[in-house]
Amino acid sequence: MAEWASEISRRTLIAGAAATIGYAGAADSIPPRRRLLPPDFLWGTAISAYQSEGNNTNSDAWIAENVRPTLFKERSGDACDSYHRYPQDIAIAARLGFNCYRFGIEWARIEPSDGHFSYAELDHYKRMLEACHASGLKPVVTFNHFTTPIWFAARGGFEMSDSPDLFARYCGKLAEQLGGLMHLATTFNEANIQQLIQVMPGMSGAQAAARPMIAAAAKATGSSRFSRLAYADPAIATPLMQAAHRQGYDAIKAARPALSVGLTLTTQDVQPVGPESLADTYRERLYGSWVEVARSHADFIGVQAYTRILVDATGPVGPPPGAELTLSGYEYYPRALANTIRWAHATIAKPIYVTENGIATRDDARRIAFIDEALAGLRECLDEGIPVHSYLYWSLLDNFEWTSGYGVPFGLAAVDRQTFARTLRPSALHLGAIAKANRI
Structure with a gap:
């Protein structure tokens, strides 16, 4: 299997390089004067289960994208077919020079009905973890990346008082069965996503806009209280998700005491504009009491920065006016990474892992520039003595970007929607060369 995967990856790399006209040699593209990083610094990419695996028919997101009305521009369908093609994806990441692979495990596959666990699916993810180790990649595993099983959403999701117990039960089972193969684990991806929706310009009406879709999903499932994590009422869901994280953390630690368990937050750079700016108020709204949760129940903090939020x-x-925008609609601002690293260090004071950073663009030269500018800021943070231990780019592949569908390419590799062929972009070789040199 390893020999086959290596050959597939080699052909993919050659094809990607051959398609690049006038691209300088990867090793030669790194300026000579760079900071050498510790040998255990993690370089890699991040990906989620639902966005890449395909045909996650038992997930609440599948219901939401297939009902009418819906906020989703298109259906996820086969996605990148990574459920079946993960050996190829892992081999590509290893051949590029990365030493880490962050991916999610889909709760809806592991626990397809309340209290009933699929050992076949546990075996599937075990093979995925073993493939990472065989390729020299340290697995960083996300236990929940926005999606939940349909049965959990239909009973009220994280708006029900016993939801922390159910999430902790899942975390404990996963850690017991697979935790020994994980390098790092995180409970929720961007645990404060509901708060981001409230403060990010252009997103503030998303929860209201989602109500007809949620009502349609409730009808489709015969439920009167269907709830999706991202669109739940923050006043109700936030304290329950915080309890779920704490209980999930404890359950993982009970099963695997040595496994390092962290919390990832969406850490956009909140900046003041003009006199009497409300930046401090909105920064508090974005993070709130998740700061205290991270201080008490996290071995590390995962920083996930993409842009800045200006507040007057x-x-x-x-x-x-005139600012460059990415295809996601927000400002091109790679310096947000360094600023949010500094915020996390000053505020939470835990080891920091950059678990997501990236850009949606069809201009790969801008992707390379974004990566270089973000890494320049990361280098400054290291020079300041801030303990940063990773840089994981979002994402390896162009995948399903939730309500935006497939029109916002973040990937280092393009994916053909019919053949699923992966074609590497120059940015993949560029970041891979930096990872191999372990210098920024």
């Missing part, structure tokens, strides 16, 4: 005396405002 009235609240969040859009990007400045």
